[in-house]
Amino acid sequence: MSRSIEDLRACLKLYLVMGSTNCQGDPLIVLDEAIQGGITLFQFREKGEGALVGDAKEQLARQLQARCQAHGVPFIVNDDVELAIRMEADGVHIGQDDEPADQVRQRLGAHRIVGVSAHSMAEVERAISDGADYVGIGPIYPTATKKDAKAVQGTRLIQELREQGLTIPLVGIGGITAENASDVILAGADGIAVVSAISMSTQVKQSTERLIFELGRYRGAM
């Protein structure tokens, strides 16, 4: 990976994960407003009932990527390694049921970001040994967005990872809102990943700014 680990930590501060099925309106407008509000990383995750496939999926991905590129926000693709390679995306995020991170890394090249979803200490250790750049830990709180989410685990695993001295960049995901974001950071996360707190907001820019404010307020107090 060409960017430094500290750059990556900074990118993970407010990570928007989204596809067309997570938006009530036009996903391009949602992304525009989220970028204006201050998101630091974007993941294209086109999943669930009514999700776009094939050319339509790729067309939306390219339009979203163009907006990210115009504003210097790195663009990550969920799962679809082929699409990420074709688009020259900044990276890929994979789950436990996908191809292992070391194989994804080989296909993608050293300079791209590889992120892995993990739900236990063992999964995090495996992701690290496979060369993941960051891990996403979830679901921290109950979420209606991911139908097959694992059991809610709170911030305990994040805390344990840090207590064990693991320094890998990490984000919490699942049910994170402006009200609970600071607890995730306090536990030791570098940032938060959210879907609905931004994508389903009726005031996307303001909701994004509020999240940034909550994250900054905590860091300022340190």
Ligand code: 3NM
């Ligand atoms: N991954 P929201 S939870 C995409 O636990 C995703 O790995 C999860 O959506 C995990 O911010 C989740 O709307 C959905 O709760 C997060």
